[in-house]
Amino acid sequence: MIIKNGLVLRPDGSAQTLDIRIERGRITELGALGDRSDDQILDARDRLIAPGLVNTHCHSNENYFKGCFDNLPLELWLLFSYPVLSAPRQSAREIYVRTMLGCIEMLRSGCTTVVDFLYEMPETTPESVTAVLQAYRDSGMRVLLIVGYSDKVYYETTPMAMEMLTPELKERMDREPLPTPEESLQLVDALRERWHGLDNRIAIGLGPSGPQRCSDRELEMTAEYAARHDLRIHIHTLETKMQAYTGRLYWGKTIIEHLHDLNFLSPRVSLNHAIWLTERDIDLVAESGATATHNLLSNFKLGSGISPVPEMLARGINISLGTDGKSSNDSQDMYEVVKTVALLHKTQQPEFERWLGAPESWHMGTLGGAQSIGLHDELGRIEVGQRADLVLFDRNTIPFTPLNNPLHQLVYCLPSSTVRTVLVEGEIAVDDGRMARVDEVELLREGNELGRAFVERSGATFEISRKIFPAVAAGYRHAVAQDVGVRRHIGNEV
Numbered sequence: 001m002i003i004k005n006g007l008v009l010r011p012d013g014s015a016q017t018l019d020i021r022i023e024r025g026r027i028t029e030l031g032a033l034g035d036r037s038d039d040q041i042l043d044a045r046d047r048l049i050a051p052g053l054v055n056t057h058c059h060s061n062e063n064y065f066k067g068c069f070d071n072l073p074l075e076l077w078l079l080f081s082y083p084v085l086s087a088p089r090q091s092a093r094e095i096y097v098r099t100m101l102g103c104i105e106m107l108r109s110g111c112t113t114v115v116d117f118l119y120e121m122p123e124t125t126p127e128s129v130t131a132v133l134q135a136y137r138d139s140g141m142r143v144l145l146i147v148g149y150s151d152k153v154y155y156e157t158t159p160m161a162m163e164m165l166t167p168e169l170k171e172r173m174d175r176e177p178l179p180t181p182e183e184s185l186q187l188v189d190a191l192r193e194r195w196h197g198l199d200n201r202i203a204i205g206l207g208p209s210g211p212q213r214c215s216d217r218e219l220e221m222t223a224e225y226a227a228r229h230d231l232r233i234h235i236h237t238l239e240t241k242m243q244a245y246t247g248r249l250y251w252g253k254t255i256i257e258h259l260h261d262l263n264f265l266s267p268r269v270s271l272n273h274a275i276w277l278t279e280r281d282i283d284l285v286a287e288s289g290a291t292a293t294h295n296l297l298s299n300f301k302l303g304s305g306i307s308p309v310p311e312m313l314a315r316g317i318n319i320s321l322g323t324d325g326k327s328s329n330d331s332q333d334m335y336e337v338v339k340t341v342a343l344l345h346k347t348q349q350p351e352f353e354r355w356l357g358a359p360e361s362w363h364m365g366t367l368g369g370a371q372s373i374g375l376h377d378e379l380g381r382i383e384v385g386q387r388a389d390l391v392l393f394d395r396n397t398i399p400f401t402p403l404n405n406p407l408h409q410l411v412y413c414l415p416s417s418t419v420r421t422v423l424v425e426g427e428i429a430v431d432d433g434r435m436a437r438v439d440e441v442e443l444l445r446e447g448n449e450l451g452r453a454f455v456e457r458s459g460a461t462f463e464i465s466r467k468i469f470p471a472v473a474a475g476y477r478h479a480v481a482q483d484v485g486v487r488r489h490i491g492n493e494v
């Protein structure tokens with residue numbers, strides 16, 4: 001295929017009118033190119049062409065919860081989004097359509113790669129993951145599917161007022177089946193053999209849910225397995241002040257120190273959220289080569305705080321961006337994230353010469369993301385040899401009129417509604433603003449029906465969650481009043 005006469009965003013942030021030749025999923029030539037007789041030609045005269053964004057943190061299992069919750073901090077929000085008891089199961093079709101809603105939203109807004117940290121309720125099975133991956137495959141999107149797991153009983157994962165929990169509820173929590181580390185890794189192993197590397201677009205990774213939710217043994221086995229099979233690990237780390245307090249309570253040290261002492265940290269690890277870090281924690285993460293995924297819109301909605309991104313960047317830590325799931329950031333538009341990241345950190349210090357802006361945010365949304373998933377030499381730039389994950393925007397639109405600075409306008413002018421064509425691995429996934437490979441209208445109709453039915457079906461489960469709520473709320477209020485050794489003002493202070 002040859003894309004002709006597009007205005008191409010270059011790695012240095014400039015834009016140039018160029019033709020792009022794509023062969024076997026890669027960019028093989030850039031410049032003023034002649035046509036070959038067998039070329040499929042895509043006319044891009046009115047298009048701005050940019051690399052697809054990489055969303056390094058979301059949970060497709062939350063997709064039916066869009067618009068459901070507000071004004072709940074993470075630990076209380078979890079009771080509804082990830083019910084501890086009696087979570088209703090979803091059919092393979094419900095899971096498939098649910099996943100496809102995310103694919104449609106992301107691809108159509110210019111995101112070509114997603115890290116889907118899948119935490120299926122009440123349990124993850126080979127069949128449930130198959131339904132998810134079939135949707136990604138059918139949509140044409142690139143995915144790193146992180147298999148989420150944990151092996152600790154709920155009330156040992158978060159400090160709560162146990163005296164407020166009835167013996168009946170505690171007993172029910174004790175009876176909830178928990179996969180052992182062996183069982184979770186067996187599942188990962190089976191999925192890896194079947195799916196990893198398929199279509200050059202699907203990868204499997206490991207998702208110990210959070211250090212406070214997993215035994216030391218589970219974390220050690222995860223790190224060892226990932227090293228042996230060269231896989232990525234994503235793990236929720238220090239998302240809230242309550243988690244920072246948990247580390248000190250459980251191990252007498254910070255959660256990062258705990259991970260460091262277990263030899264868990266490495267360049268294959270991405271720490272999701274990474275907000276409540278001490279100065280020493282930041283040093284340890286920098287030494288390890290791990291990535292931090294920055295999911296600020298979710299952090300806003302759950303009142304979690306603000307990640308010390310400028311401090312981490314200054315120490316050389318790779319930062320990538322994520323939307324997080326639809327239950328905590330009801331939109332999955334990565335351009336909204338890129339814009340907010342470019343703006344937010346200016347408010348954190350008066351020294352304007354050290355502010356982050358459009359180029360830094362763009363880097364995190366593209367190359368930072370590519371590094372988080374282990375494709376740092378292959379994604380995030382339009383260059384010969386790179387994978388052809390490209391987004392073509394209509395330039396005859398408000399976000400690009402007048403066209404003064406393409407990079408700034410991509411970051412600040414919310415261009416997602418102007419996406420016309422999306423290619424992933426050189427194949428068209430969005431054509432003329434519509435999903436090219438699936439019936440979007442029919443999927444939205446079905447998604448509305450299935451999603452509404454699922455939320456209604458969750459009503460009885462939410463009743464149980466409301467009974468657990470007061471014990472967790474008391475634990476939350478206690479935790480956020482503690483000193484956790486973090487000296488920045490980043491929210492949750494009382």
Ligand SMILES: [Zn+2]
Nearest residue numbers: 117236272324
């Ligand atoms: Zn998450």
